[in-house]
Amino acid sequence: MTKFLSSDQNYFSLLEISCDFEVDLETARETFLSLQRKFHPDQFSGCDESEQLAALHSSSLLNDAYETISSPLKRAAYLLGLSGIDVEQTSQKDLGMELLMEQMELREVLGSLPDGEQGLEELETLQDAVSEKVASCQLEFGKALAKNDLLGSKRLYHKLQFLIKLTIEITEDEDRRLGLG
Amino acid sequence: MALLQIQEPGAKPPQREQKFAVGIDLGTTNSLVATKVGSVVETLPSDDGEDLLQSIVHYGDDGIKVGREARDFLVKDNKNTVVSVKRLLGKSQSEIREFGYYLPYKFDAQLPDGDPAIITRHGSIRPIQVSAEILSVLRKRAENFSDKEIDGAVITVPAYFNDAQRQQTKDAAELAGLKVLRLLNEPTAAAVAYGLDAGAEGNVIVFDLGGGTFDVSLLSLRGGVFQVLATGGDTNLGGDDIDRLLQEWLRRKEGLLSDIDDKAVTTLNLLATSLKHRLSFEESVEYAFDSFTGVITRDELKGLCKTPLKRMTSVCRKVLRDAQLEISDIKEVVMVGGSTRMPAVRETVADFFGISPLVSFDPDKVVAIGAGIQAEVLVGNRSSDEGLLLDVIPLSLGLETMGNLVEKIIPRNTTIPVTRAQEFTTYKDGQTALSIHVVQGERELVSDCRSLGRFELRGIPPMVAGVAKVRVSFQVDADGLLSVSAEEVSTGVKAEIAVKPSYGLQASVVEEMLKSSRENAIKDMESRSLSEARVDAERLMEVVKAALLEDAGLIDPKEKSLIENKCELLTNLLRVGTSAEIKQATEDLNLVTVSFANLRMDAQIAKTLHGESIDSIVSE
Numbered sequence: 162m163t164k165f166l167s168s169d170q171n172y173f174s175l176l177e178i179s180c181d182f183e184v185d186l187e188t189a190r191e192t193f194l195s196l197q198r199k200f201h202p203d204q205f206s207g208c209d210e211s212e213q214l215a216a217l218h219s220s221s222l223l224n225d226a227y228e229t230i231s232s233p234l235k236r237a238a239y240l241l242g243l244s245g246i247d248v249e250q251t252s253q254k255d256l257g258m259e260l261l262m263e264q265m266e267l268r269e270v271l272g273s274l275p276d277g278e279q280g281l282e283e284l285e286t287l288q289d290a291v292s293e294k295v296a297s298c299q300l301e302f303g304k305a306l307a308k309n310d311l312l313g314s315k316r317l318y319h320k321l322q323f324l325i326k327l328t329i330e331i332t333e334d335e336d337r338r339l340g341l342g
Numbered sequence: 343m344a345l346l347q348i349q350e351p352g353a354k355p356p357q358r359e360q361k362f363a364v365g366i367d368l369g370t371t372n373s374l375v376a377t378k379v380g381s382v383v384e385t386l387p388s389d390d391g392e393d394l395l396q397s398i399v400h401y402g403d404d405g406i407k408v409g410r411e412a413r414d415f416l417v418k419d420n421k422n423t424v425v426s427v428k429r430l431l432g433k434s435q436s437e438i439r440e441f442g443y444y445l446p447y448k449f450d451a452q453l454p455d456g457d458p459a460i461i462t463r464h465g466s467i468r469p470i471q472v473s474a475e476i477l478s479v480l481r482k483r484a485e486n487f488s489d490k491e492i493d494g495a496v497i498t499v500p501a502y503f504n505d506a507q508r509q510q511t512k513d514a515a516e517l518a519g520l521k522v523l524r525l526l527n528e529p530t531a532a533a534v535a536y537g538l539d540a541g542a543e544g545n546v547i548v549f550d551l552g553g554g555t556f557d558v559s560l561l562s563l564r565g566g567v568f569q570v571l572a573t574g575g576d577t578n579l580g581g582d583d584i585d586r587l588l589q590e591w592l593r594r595k596e597g598l599l600s601d602i603d604d605k606a607v608t609t610l611n612l613l614a615t616s617l618k619h620r621l622s623f624e625e626s627v628e629y630a631f632d633s634f635t636g637v638i639t640r641d642e643l644k645g646l647c648k649t650p651l652k653r654m655t656s657v658c659r660k661v662l663r664d665a666q667l668e669i670s671d672i673k674e675v676v677m678v679g680g681s682t683r684m685p686a687v688r689e690t691v692a693d694f695f696g697i698s699p700l701v702s703f704d705p706d707k708v709v710a711i712g713a714g715i716q717a718e719v720l721v722g723n724r725s726s727d728e729g730l731l732l733d734v735i736p737l738s739l740g741l742e743t744m745g746n747l748v749e750k751i752i753p754r755n756t757t758i759p760v761t762r763a764q765e766f767t768t769y770k771d772g773q774t775a776l777s778i779h780v781v782q783g784e785r786e787l788v789s790d791c792r793s794l795g796r797f798e799l800r801g802i803p804p805m806v807a808g809v810a811k812v813r814v815s816f817q818v819d820a821d822g823l824l825s826v827s828a829e830e831v832s833t834g835v836k837a838e839i840a841v842k843p844s845y846g847l848q849a850s851v852v853e854e855m856l857k858s859s860r861e862n863a864i865k866d867m868e869s870r871s872l873s874e875a876r877v878d879a880e881r882l883m884e885v886v887k888a889a890l891l892e893d894a895g896l897i898d899p900k901e902k903s904l905i906e907n908k909c910e911l912l913t914n915l916l917r918v919g920t921s922a923e924i925k926q927a928t929e930d931l932n933l934v935t936v937s938f939a940n941l942r943m944d945a946q947i948a949k950t951l952h953g954e955s956i957d958s959i960v961s962e
Contacts, residue, residue: 197732201730206523224732224757225760
């Protein structure tokens, strides 16, 4: 009888990487793939229902773990969660005025671009600027968390969340301009 | 009698018996079945030597015909001849009306919108029944080939298929008596065919242009694991569209804009298809229709296809973007589907990706072969180390929230299987039920997405409003099929869930169809065996009666009356008996005539030895 994975296990230890914001994605992926080879429901297609169900749970857990670890935003939220901070419980005043102002400014830039393909070049400039901000925000988050500055890292998490949301909106905007719907 | 096998401790287990598994490509235009032949997986031909079974079903006066035989009725009897049924799977009547092109069928208006059925001379036929007819033919083809029953089948579906379309494919397979090991995305199957054999590593685009559907998948192949990174496509784009564009061009050119009957439309369609095929091999082709003749060139055809070709590259671009990869990250492009034989399509793909696409497998067979290989793995004949497929969910799953808005709970391109939970609460004191509406799609408004079903949660313990926390888990399995379960968090009470699928059939209707198909199969078998038993009985009685007329003198009256008695019994049973009763009585008659037959044989030999010529014996 196969010993299946327990959902209590920390995603970092499950994927055999150290519990930091800076992660070795290569190792995480190797572990993920080798565990999936072991637990994927396809490996149990001839087995009884309880084993198939257990495989489904283990495989879902692995997918969730790998997705969480490989996405910087999800990884950050997960790490904060391990320190007892729920990122869903946030009020406007936790965010700080500075962050709110920056959000509004960037959003205004996106909203004021010329329509259609004309705005494409400026859109790309904005995209590059946001990408840089994402990278530096991630760096700061890692540092704050390492210093156990939980409030600071929570604020940086929300900054990152906003920047990544903006990145998606920029991409969607670009899709529309290119007629990709 | 079989004995229990007792094994020596430590002895090697006996070699596991090879199971019989097949891969089936249930296509819009053609369908195929593949299995292991010797050491490789191959597609199996029909008795006529054709591997491709045309996905056409005709409901005729003298029974149901599938494939080429059904095609003969396309023009003569188009209302009873169903083509491209795959496009109807999981669709509602109103969606089918919105296809934007002409279908000759009448749909049963008595049934709800979500449950379309074509009115044929065999009654109202649902799309899954039409698909099941095609699958049955392939099942029999495979079982005749190996003389074994199929242990399991992998059935392929377009990566873009939503939950309703996947569920109906699975239902159709069950209706055809197949055990489904896995629904496999068609592009993934193609990659399995190429990847396992070549041991390739890297990012691969699978470009699949079939008769009615277009799929692009981006897969990463690494360390024996195939992972779908992103998929995109269009469930209403394929070779049929090119035929239609060509047909419209012909009509414009020849001034056949209106006043054209159904039969002429079908004939024009067949002409367009054949022109398209020939233009894959020739630079220009001459055509004739009624009194019109003309010429079309390959370039003219490419010009006609501008819009669909542009749509194809747009989809490729979007898939790359979803996976956050550049064109230069793509190592190979695999071509799948008969429509990729078109030079215009190959050129467009080569130009876009800057590499020549892989075409070494027959693009019509590669999906079935990949499915056959995966079936071998899943049934346990082949080590699972050789391949593991991690697919993604093609469309986001969401819930209806206040104001007709969708809240996404599982975004598209999430690797499956996946489980996501969401907590809900009650808004009234003592409320014991909640209604959840699950939709699939990328848009923000519920009305722009496809409704998958409504789930009623009942049996929530009555509490003050907002205190009960109902945790609803949405689980998508490796086939991409959704299931929902719910639990009240504080008390641990499981809520009951009643599913009302918005599209397709209620589970009970499918169950009813399965039951009646099983009953019909038993009935069919009984009626076949009954008619065989009758024929055997009649043949024997004819021989016995002739013998009695000739040689009754050879036996004593008691034996003669015994034989006549048995004959009479059998004659009576012929009309009312079951096949088993008739067989038994036939056997009885056979037994009581053994000595009579021996006596006649002796007499015959004696007669021969008395100088009769060989000729007269032979002529008797």
